[in-house]
Amino acid sequence: MTSPADAGLPFSALEHRVLRFLDVPAAPEIPDGSAASVRVFRAGDNFYAWLVFKWAAATVFVSLGLVSTTFAVIQIMRASPRWAQIGLSGVLLVAWSAFAIAAVLTFLARRLNFRLRWYIVTDRSLRLRSGIFTVDELTMTYRNIQEIRVTSGPLQHALGLATVEVHAAGGGGDAKHGGGGHVGRLEGLSNANDIRDLMVDRLRQYRDAGLGDTPHIEPARDVSEAAAARRMLAEARALRAAFAARPD
Amino acid sequence: MTAEPVPIAIAAIEAPSPQLFKYYVLKAIASLIAFPLTMTLLYFRYHTMRYRFDAEGIHMRWGILLRREIMLNYSRIQDIQLRSNVIERWLGLARIEIQTASGSAGSEMVLEGLLNFVDVRDFLYSRMRGARPHEGSPAAAAAPDSLASVLDQVAEELHALRQMIEQRNATRDLPR
Numbered sequence: 001m002t003s004p005a006d007a008g009l010p011f012s013a014l015e016h017r018v019l020r021f022l023d024v025p026a027a028p029e030i031p032d033g034s035a036a037s038v039r040v041f042r043a044g045d046n047f048y049a050w051l052v053f054k055w056a057a058a059t060v061f062v063s064l065g066l067v068s069t070t071f072a073v074i075q076i077m078r079a080s081p082r083w084a085q086i087g088l089s090g091v092l093l094v095a096w097s098a099f100a101i102a103a104v105l106t107f108l109a110r111r112l113n114f115r116l117r118w119y120i121v122t123d124r125s126l127r128l129r130s131g132i133f134t135v136d137e138l139t140m141t142y143r144n145i146q147e148i149r150v151t152s153g154p155l156q157h158a159l160g161l162a163t164v165e166v167h168a169a170g171g172g173g174d175a176k177h178g179g180g181g182h183v184g185r186l187e188g189l190s191n192a193n194d195i196r197d198l199m200v201d202r203l204r205q206y207r208d209a210g211l212g213d214t215p216h217i218e219p220a221r222d223v224s225e226a227a228a229a230r231r232m233l234a235e236a237r238a239l240r241a242a243f244a245a246r247p248d
Numbered sequence: 249m250t251a252e253p254v255p256i257a258i259a260a261i262e263a264p265s266p267q268l269f270k271y272y273v274l275k276a277i278a279s280l281i282a283f284p285l286t287m288t289l290l291y292f293r294y295h296t297m298r299y300r301f302d303a304e305g306i307h308m309r310w311g312i313l314l315r316r317e318i319m320l321n322y323s324r325i326q327d328i329q330l331r332s333n334v335i336e337r338w339l340g341l342a343r344i345e346i347q348t349a350s351g352s353a354g355s356e357m358v359l360e361g362l363l364n365f366v367d368v369r370d371f372l373y374s375r376m377r378g379a380r381p382h383e384g385s386p387a388a389a390a391a392p393d394s395l396a397s398v399l400d401q402v403a404e405e406l407h408a409l410r411q412m413i414e415q416r417n418a419t420r421d422l423p424r
Contacts, residue, residue, distance in 0.1 A: 023337040029366075032379060124379060133334055139369070140327035143378025168326040169349035181329045181347045181355050206378065211349060228399035235406035242413045 015112060019132075024116065028129040028137055033122025039198070041119040044190025046159040051110040051188075053155070059103050066099055109133070119186045121195070123202055126166065128184045138184050142206045144168050148199055150192050162192035166199070169211050254301050257364060258371050261299050264361025267339045269294045271361075274335055299359070301371075306346075308357060318357050322375035324348050329355070330369050344369055 011019065030038055070092055077085045112132050120127040125141040146169050152162035166184040189195055253259075272290035279286040292312050300307040305324075309317040326349055332342035342365040345355035362368050373379055 022334050025337075029370075031373065125373070135330075135332050135337070137330040138327055139329075139373050141373075141376055141378030144326045144376070168347060170326060170347065170351055181327060181345050184327065223394075223396050225394070225396045225399065228396035228403070232399050232403040232406065235403045235410065239406050239410040239413070242410045242417065246413070246417055 011115075015108070018108065018112070022132060024132055024135060028118050028120065028127055030120055031122055031125045031127045031139055033124040037121075037123035037202075039121045041121065041186065041189065041191075041195060043114055043117045043188035044161055046161050046190060047188025048111070048114040050156060050159055050161060051114055052107075055107055055110050058106075062099060066095060069095075114188075117187070119189075119195075121199065121202075123205070126184060126199075128186060130187070138181065140166060140168060140184050142199075142203050145199075145203055146211065148196060148203070150196050152192070156188075160190050161188050163187045164189060164192050164195055164199070252303075254303060255367075255371060258301050258368055261301060261362065261364075261368070263299065264294065264297050265341070265363045267341055267363065268297075268361030271336060271339050271341060294361075297361070306357065306359075306372075308359070320346065320348060320357050322372065323377050325372060325376040328369055328372055328376070330365060341365070344372070346372070 030040075073088055073092060077088050080088070109132055113130070116130070116132060118127070118129040120129075123142075125139060127137065127139045129135070129137045145166055147167045149165040149167065150162050151165060156162065164186040166186070168182045168184075170182055186192075186195065272294055273287070276283050276287040276290055293310050296312055297310040298308070305319055305321040307317070307319050309315065326347045329345040329347070330342055331345055336342055340363060341361060344359040344362065344365055346357040346359070348356045350356055359365075359368065
């Protein structure tokens with residue numbers, strides 16, 4: 001299996017090794033559809049800033065908790081016997097080093113997560129791939145799309161980011177947090193409105209998309225000249241019949 | 249819709265790969281204290297899991313005390329997810345999670361323990377609604393200047409003319 005690093009994406013030697021270790025598969029295959037219609041979108045550059053911001057917020061939050069715990073433990077240690085002091089400082093050391101390692105690892109993961117995202121849109125379907133530890137690849141056809149949503153929080157809005165959600169039928173519960181598979185999420189888009197317009201436009205090509213009654217699809221027309229002439233003949237006959245049925 | 253034959257490699261799938269059992273053992277170990285219970289459940293799940301891919305859909309069943317059987321038509325598939333965590337990838341596995349339009353938050357069917365998961369996913373995708381070209385797309389239209397298109401325009405005019413006459417007939421039929 002080739003790693004994504006072979007797909008031409010620039011990765012550092014360390015990242016390359018991490019990807020090989022995690023056995024992350026190469027870029028997703030393009031689903032069926034006309035070759036001209038294939039568009040591959042990536043998360044916007046600011047999405048990385050957003051991920052780093054979330055990482056920093058979580059890191060600060062955890063470190064504040066650790067600092068206050070450390071002070072509390074130091075207070076306890078002052079009134080403790082010698083063996084307890086050694087034990088407690090050992091616990092503190094383990095906690096802080098675990099925190100430092102986790103912070104570095106999650107930072108690296110965010111960086112990779114940002115770059116290992118593919119949102120592929122063809123004229124028939126979409127394929128969304130994301131994730132490093134858990135790799136998630138969703139395939140959905142336009143005919144099964146029920147609705148398209150664009151969402152954006154205040155901070156994301158300030159960064160010019162939005163998420164396009166593509167909903168299929170069904171699925172209750174907490175679909176928002178990755179559990180449900182009925183929703184495809186194109187996260188961290190800097191051109192969300194363009195993508196929404198593109199998808200709405202392509203969705204319009206499928207008049208029977210989604211569930212429910214089909215809004216009147218004309219049967220496929222025979223476009224030969226003879227068939228058109230026959231349609232005209234039928235209309236002309238019906239016209240004569242209508243004329244003949246005049247009351248006066 | 250014409251029922252095309254299922255590719256031999258996919259029709260041949262009957263039971264999960266032995267790799268799935270290794271994964272289940274690791275999963276049970278990860279449940280620590282609940283290991284005996286989890287291992288028992290997963291052991292029977294693995295040994296009773298059976299698949300059948302036929303022309304219309306997938307049949308999947310498992311369980312001894314609590315038997316479960318799912319039948320799912322290809323054309324009812326809403327979307328397909330290919331998921332794998334690190335452990336599964338190390339074992340060469342991935343889950344294919346299939347969603348239908350029912351109300352559960354989770355997946356309606358999870359195909360586990362398939363080694364050729366990409367082929368199976370591509371096969372399922374090719375059978376789901378809307379994956380074929382021109383299916384459900386607008387009716388083909390004749391070239392605008394062709395004789396057929398001109399004749400159709402004449403037919404449209406005649407149609408409009410007939411509607412006018414029919415409307416008039418209808419109003420004259422009203423009692424005065």
